[in-house]
Amino acid sequence: MNDTVTPDWIAVDWGTTNLRAWAMRGTRVLDRACSDEGMGSLSQDAFEPALKALVSPWLSHGPVPVIACGMVGSRQGWVEAPYRQVPCAPAESALTRAPASGDLSVHIVSGLSQTTPPDVMRGEETQIAGFLQLNPGWDGVLCLPGTHTKWVHLSAGEVVSFQTFMTGELFALVSGASVLRHSVSGEGWDSDAFEAAVGDTLARPEKLAGRLFGLRAGQLLTGTDPSTARAALSGLLIGAELAAARPYWLGQNMAILGTGTQACAYRDALAPQGVSCLMVDTERATLAGLTAARRLLKETT
Amino acid sequence: MNDTVTPDWIAVDWGTTNLRAWAMRGTRVLDRACSDEGMGSLSQDAFEPALKALVSPWLSHGPVPVIACGMVGSRQGWVEAPYRQVPCAPAESALTRAPASGDLSVHIVSGLSQTTPPDVMRGEETQIAGFLQLNPGWDGVLCLPGTHTKWVHLSAGEVVSFQTFMTGELFALVSGASVLRHSVSGEGWDSDAFEAAVGDTLARPEKLAGRLFGLRAGQLLTGTDPSTARAALSGLLIGAELAAARPYWLGQNMAILGTGTQACAYRDALAPQGVSCLMVDTERATLAGLTAARRLLKETT
Numbered sequence: 063m064n065d066t067v068t069p070d071w072i073a074v075d076w077g078t079t080n081l082r083a084w085a086m087r088g089t090r091v092l093d094r095a096c097s098d099e100g101m102g103s104l105s106q107d108a109f110e111p112a113l114k115a116l117v118s119p120w121l122s123h124g125p126v127p128v129i130a131c132g133m134v135g136s137r138q139g140w141v142e143a144p145y146r147q148v149p150c151a152p153a154e155s156a157l158t159r160a161p162a163s164g165d166l167s168v169h170i171v172s173g174l175s176q177t178t179p180p181d182v183m184r185g186e187e188t189q190i191a192g193f194l195q196l197n198p199g200w201d202g203v204l205c206l207p208g209t210h211t212k213w214v215h216l217s218a219g220e221v222v223s224f225q226t227f228m229t230g231e232l233f234a235l236v237s238g239a240s241v242l243r244h245s246v247s248g249e250g251w252d253s254d255a256f257e258a259a260v261g262d263t264l265a266r267p268e269k270l271a272g273r274l275f276g277l278r279a280g281q282l283l284t285g286t287d288p289s290t291a292r293a294a295l296s297g298l299l300i301g302a303e304l305a306a307a308r309p310y311w312l313g314q315n316m317a318i319l320g321t322g323t324q325a326c327a328y329r330d331a332l333a334p335q336g337v338s339c340l341m342v343d344t345e346r347a348t349l350a351g352l353t354a355a356r357r358l359l360k361e362t363t
Numbered sequence: 364m365n366d367t368v369t370p371d372w373i374a375v376d377w378g379t380t381n382l383r384a385w386a387m388r389g390t391r392v393l394d395r396a397c398s399d400e401g402m403g404s405l406s407q408d409a410f411e412p413a414l415k416a417l418v419s420p421w422l423s424h425g426p427v428p429v430i431a432c433g434m435v436g437s438r439q440g441w442v443e444a445p446y447r448q449v450p451c452a453p454a455e456s457a458l459t460r461a462p463a464s465g466d467l468s469v470h471i472v473s474g475l476s477q478t479t480p481p482d483v484m485r486g487e488e489t490q491i492a493g494f495l496q497l498n499p500g501w502d503g504v505l506c507l508p509g510t511h512t513k514w515v516h517l518s519a520g521e522v523v524s525f526q527t528f529m530t531g532e533l534f535a536l537v538s539g540a541s542v543l544r545h546s547v548s549g550e551g552w553d554s555d556a557f558e559a560a561v562g563d564t565l566a567r568p569e570k571l572a573g574r575l576f577g578l579r580a581g582q583l584l585t586g587t588d589p590s591t592a593r594a595a596l597s598g599l600l601i602g603a604e605l606a607a608a609r610p611y612w613l614g615q616n617m618a619i620l621g622t623g624t625q626a627c628a629y630r631d632a633l634a635p636q637g638v639s640c641l642m643v644d645t646e647r648a649t650l651a652g653l654t655a656a657r658r659l660l661k662e663t664t
Contacts, residue, residue: 180580210542210576226576228541235536240529241511268568271600272607275511275527279481299572306573 067093068123073352074113074168076134077185078102078209081112085120089353093120101133109140110162125165129157129356131348132185135170145175145182148221152191155355171355174221181226186212189319192351193342194219202315205339207324209234211303213310225310227303230324233296242274242295245281250289253330259297260304260331267305273298300331311337320344368394369424374653375414375469377435378486379403379510382413386421390654394421402434410441411463426466430458430657432649433486436471446476446483449522453492456656472656475522482527487513490620493652494643495520503616506640508625510535512604514611526611528604531625534597543575543596546582551590554631560598561605561632568606574599601632612638621645 069085069092076082079100085093099112113128120126135143135158143158156172173184186206193204194216206212209230215222237246263270277295280286304311311332317340318325329339370386370393377383380401386394400413414429421427436444436459444459457473474485487507494505495517507513510531516523538547564571578596581587605612612633618641619626630640 175580175584177584179577180584181577182580182583225573226580227572228537228543228575229572231541232537232575235540236529236533239536239540240532242529267571268603268606268609270568270571270607271528271530271603272526274529274533276480276482279476279483279527282483283476283478283481302569302572305569306571308569 066122067120069093069120069126071126071356072117072120072128073349073356074128074130074132074134075185075188075348075352076101076130076132076139078133081116083113083117084349085117086349086353086356089349091349101136101139106140109134109160110166113168114166121165125167127356127359128166128168129171129352129359130160130168131171131188131352131355134160135173135184139170140168141170143170143172146172146187148174148176148223150174151220152187152351153194153219153354155188155191155358157355157359169355169359171352174224176224179225181224183212183224183226186214187221188351188355189344189347190214190216190221190351191354192347192349193317193319195350195354196342196347197317197340200315200317202317203310204317204319205311205328206319207328211328213307215310225307227307229299229303233299236274236299237292237295242278242291245278245286245288246292246295247288248292250287250292252287252290252293255290256293256297256327257330257334259294260301261334263298263301264305264335267302270298270302296327297331300327304331304335311335316340317342319347367423368421370394370421370427372427372657373418373421373429374650374657375429375431375433375435376486376489376649376653377402377431377433377440379434382417384414384418385650386418387650387654387657390650392650402437402440407441410435410461411467414469415467422466426468428657428660429467429469430472430653430660431461431469432472432489432653432656435461436474436485440471441469442471444471444473447473447488449475449477449524451475452521453488453652454495454520454655456489456492456659458656458660470656470660472653475525477525480526482525484513484525484527487515488522489652489656490645490648491515491517491522491652492655493648493650494618494620496651496655497643497648498618498641501616501618503618504611505618505620506612506629507620508629512629514608516611526608528608530600530604534600537575537600538593538596543579543592546579546587546589547593547596548589549593551588551593553588553591553594556591557594557598557628558631558635560595561602562635564599564602565606565636568603571599571603597628598632601628605632605636612636617641618643620648 073084082096141160157169160168214224374385383397442461458470461469515525
C-alpha cells in the first residue's frame with residue numbers, strides 16, 4: 063500500500079464475508095484495499111477497529127469521510143440503516159451515521175425492501191444507483207449475480223420491484239457439502255452440459271428435484287466427468303432460477319452486473335432464449351453509486 | 364446389553380452414518396444394538412473391528428452368520444457388492460462375502476442400479492424385499508423417505524423402476540447451513556404452512572427458486588415464526604419432489620416406508636391430492652428383508 067495516498071473520501075463495500083475499501087479523490091481511485099473481515103465475522107464493537115486497520119494508511123493528513131454500503135448496515139452490522147421501500151429511486155440514498163471516534167466519519171447507505179412479495183437487499187441498491195449513473199435513462203431489468211442473485215426492474219430511474227434467488231448459495235452447498243461433492247469437481251466446465259441443463263429445467267422446471275441425484279448416479283454408473291457434472295449442476299439451478307424469473311427477462315431490455323464466471327454463466331443461459339445482455343463492470347458501478355451517495359452527503363451537510 | 368443373548372444369526376443395517384444390528388433367533392429379535400460408526404467414517408480395515416465391538420456380546424457361544432445391507436457394500440465400504448440391475452426381484456438377493464477373521468462370517472446384500480435414467484440404491488432393496496414379504500402380491504408404488512428418498516415402482520414382485528430425490532439432504536443443508544438458518548427453527552411445525560407450501564410448488568414448480576429467499580425476507584420484514592418458516596421450507600422442497608415424482612404417485616396404489624415425522628410429512632403432502640398411503644414400519648421391513656436374504660444363504664450353502 064502506498065503511504066503517501068491522501069484521499070478526500072473513502073468508498074467502502076462491506077458485505078457478509080469481505081470488506082473492500084477505495085481511497086478516492088473525487089471520482090478517481092488512488093488506492094484499493096480489502097480484507098476478509100466481513101460483517102458476518104464481526105461483533106458490533108469490532109467494525110471500527112476493522113475499518114481503521116484497513117484504511118489508516120490513508121488518514122495521515124487527517125480524517126476524511128467514509129461512505130459504506132452493504133451488510134454493514136444490517137441489524138447485525140455496525141449500525142442499522144433502515145430499509146427504504148420500493149418503488150423508489152436508488153440514487154436518492156438515505157445515509158445513517160455509524161458511531162465512531164473523532165478521526166472517522168462513517169455514513170452507511172440504506173438497503174431497499176419490498177413488501178409483496180417480501181424481499182430485501184443491502185449493497186446492491188448502491189450498485190444499481192451506480193449503474194443508472196453510468197447509463198442515464200436506462201429502463202429495463204438488471205440482474206446482479208452473486209451468492210444471492212437479484213433481479214431488478216428499473217423504470218424512470220426507480221426500482222419498481224425486485225426478487226432474490228439463493229442460487230449461488232445453493233450451488234456452493236450442494237456441490238461442496240452434499241453427496242454430490244463426490245461427483246462434482248471444484249473447477250472445470252462443460253458448456254454443452256451447462257446449456258443442456260439450463261434448457262431442461264427451464265422447459266420442465268418440475269423435473270429439477272429428480273435431476274440432482276442423477277448426477278451422482280451417472281458418475282457411479284457411467285463415469286460422468288466431474289467437470290461435466292459441475293456444469294450440469296450449475297445449469298440445473300440457474301435454469302430453475304430463470305424459470306422463476308421469466309417475467310423479469312422475457313422480452314425485456316437486460317443488463318448483467320459483473321464480468322466474471324458467474325455473470326457469464328447467466329449471459330450464456332439467457333442467450334439461447336434470444337435475450338442479449340449488456341455486461342457491466344461491478345467495481346465501476348459500486349464506485350459510481352458510492353460517489354453519488356457522497357455527493358448527496360456533501361449537499362446535505 | 365444382555366450377555367446371555369445367543370442368536371442363531373445377526374441382522375445388520377449399515378448405512379453412511381449409522382450401524383444397526385439385531386441379534387436374531389429365526390425371525391425373532393433377541394436384542395438390538397447401534398453405533399454411529401457408519402460407512403462414511405470408516406476406512407476399509409475398520410469395518411470388522413467396528414462390527415465386533417458392537418456384536419461381540421452375542422458371540423459367546425461361537426460364530427454366527429451376519430447378513431448386512433446398506434452402504435457397507437459400496438466401493439468405499441467393507442467390500443463392494445456389485446449392483447443388480449432393475450427390473451429384478453429384490454427378494455432374490457445377491458450376497459457378497461466380506462473378508463473377516465474366523466469368528467465372523469459376513470454376507471452383504473447387493474444394491475440395485477438402473478441404467479436409464481441412471482440411479483442406484485443400497486439398503487432400500489432389502490427394505491423393499493421385506494415389504495413384499497410382509498405384503499405378498501402387492502403391486503404399486505413404495506416411497507422410502509430418507510436423506511435420499513426413493514420412489515419405487517413394484518409389479519409382480521419386481522422393482523420395475525425407481526427414482527432418488529435428495530430432498531432430505533437439501534432440507535438439512537438449507538435449514539442448517541444457508542442464510543435461512545437464521546429464519547428457520549431446528550424444530551416446531553406449522554401444518555397449514557406446510558400444506559400451503561406443498562400445494563404452491565406442486566401447482567407452480569417453476570416458482571420454487573424464487574420462494575426460498577422469501578422465507579428469510581418474510582422473517583426480517585414481518586417476523587414470520589421460525590416454526591412456520593421451517594414447515595414452509597419443508598413443504599416447498601417436498602412439493603418440488605412430488606411435482607417431479609408425479610408419474611410415481613398419480614393414480615397409483617401407494618405405500619410409505621416409515622412411521623416417523625418425515626414419513627408423515629409425505630403422507631400429509633399426498634393426502635390433499637387424493638392419495639392415501641399404507642404406512643409400513645421400517646424396522647419390520649428391514650428385518651423381513653434380511654431374514655429373506657438369510658434364508659437364501661441357507662439354501663445356497
